[in-house]
Amino acid sequence: MADENIIYVGKKPTMNYVLAVVTQFNNDANRITIKARGKAISKAVDIAEITKRKFLQTVTYEKITLNTETLEGERGTSNVSSIEITLAK
């Protein structure tokens, strides 16, 4: 369970997500994956970098994956880029 932590980045302030990541690591998570799509990708990178530099210097990037997801909308489908950043301690 402790290895299955996923945080989805949305419209909340960056520091809310940083706090969530730090809290989960302090609650015995060994690995956390930050997922974001579209314009939230920049925020996901901020979250990962702030976590590493300001809070948990021993955490490392285990894996960074880029992908394209297809969204079904009322007017057909559209593609959006996504990122998955896995941090491990």
Next chain:
Amino acid sequence: MADENIIYVGKKPTMNYVLAVVTQFNNDANRITIKARGKAISKAVDIAEITKRKFLQTVTYEKITLNTETLEGERGTSNVSSIEITLAK
């Protein structure tokens, strides 16, 4: 020389950068690094994904690096996240 291609992502439309990447690969580059900071990070991921999915399916992600850069401004320093995406064929 052909291994030292760097593309800096700025305010131009995404497809301008995609075209630059595709052109450089077609001009015998074996490896291209896309660099971006701050909000341009999302655009860098779009550029890489569009290049891979629509134009050069044989290209792979060789390396993805996240970092924090310190910018010197008139009102002191500020930190900004950055990404480097290296595509190789």
